[in-house]
Amino acid sequence: MIKRIGLMVVFILVFALGIWGMIMLQGRKLPEKAVIQSEPVSQVAQDKYNEDKVYTYSIDDLQSGCSADDQIFCAVERSVKCTISPDLDGCDKGSVPGFVLGKSDDVERPTEISFKLVKIKPIPESSDVSVYTESECNAKWFGLCQGTVVYSLTMKNEQWVVTNIFAME
Numbered sequence: 252m253i254k255r256i257g258l259m260v261v262f263i264l265v266f267a268l269g270i271w272g273m274i275m276l277q278g279r280k281l282p283e284k285a286v287i288q289s290e291p292v293s294q295v296a297q298d299k300y301n302e303d304k305v306y307t308y309s310i311d312d313l314q315s316g317c318s319a320d321d322q323i324f325c326a327v328e329r330s331v332k333c334t335i336s337p338d339l340d341g342c343d344k345g346s347v348p349g350f351v352l353g354k355s356d357d358v359e360r361p362t363e364i365s366f367k368l369v370k371i372k373p374i375p376e377s378s379d380v381s382v383y384t385e386s387e388c389n390a391k392w393f394g395l396c397q398g399t400v401v402y403s404l405t406m407k408n409e410q411w412v413v414t415n416i417f418a419m420e
Contacts, residue, residue, distance in 0.1 A: 307365035308332055315340035323371060326411040327382050327402050331364050334396065346412050350393075361388035364396050379405045379414075394418050 306318075306328070313336055317325035330351060333342035337352040337360075344352065366386040373380050381401050388396035395416050403415040 303367060305365050305367045306331075308335060308363065310335050310362040313339060322411045323380065323382060323404060324368070326404050326413050327366075327368070327384065330402060330413040330416065331366065331396075334392065335361060335364060345407065348413060348415055351416070358392065359390040361390035361392050361396055364388040366400070369399070379403065380411075 308328075308331055313332055315332070317328055319325060319328070326346075329341055330347045332339055333347045333351050336342070337354065342352060364386065365388075366384040368382065369385055370383040371380055372383065381403055384400050384402070386396050386398065386400040390396070395418050397418070399419040401417050401419060402413050403417075404411045405414050406412075
């Protein structure tokens with residue numbers, strides 16, 4: 252009888268420790284760096300794509316710098332501007348994917364791009380985000396400026412930068 256009571260007590264303790272461990276893991280705080288990096292996915296960024304505003308950029312009136320205060324929007328905008336004109340101030344391999352800056356006579360570079368932010372999606376288990384856009388342009392440019400274009404962003408030196416661009420059919 253004492254053995255049964257002892258086994259039940261041990262079982263209850265192990266079960267209680269397991270539940271306590273699960274509760275502690277759920278209440279665990281994110282590392283400081285991840286919290287800092289996820290902050291720009293703020294209400295400002297969320298409001299941007301809820302506005303259904305279309306942003307249009309043309310080589311004729313292209314200016315360096317960002318037209319908004321939101322870091323995520325600015326990273327996408329920089330990538331679009333650098334696609335149109337890779338010689339623009341702020342266009343470097345640290346801020347946009349290297350292929351955006353490439354120059355080739357075989358590839359027609361767009362001179363006008365417009366896009367609408369559709370969704371900003373945090374990447375699970377990461378501090379990176381994906382920004383989904385509906386885009387149009389006046390050239391093929393690898394198919395990366397027509398239809399649903401997704402920009403992958405990561406935090407570098409406390410600033411959001413585009414690390415990759417891909418299109419969805």
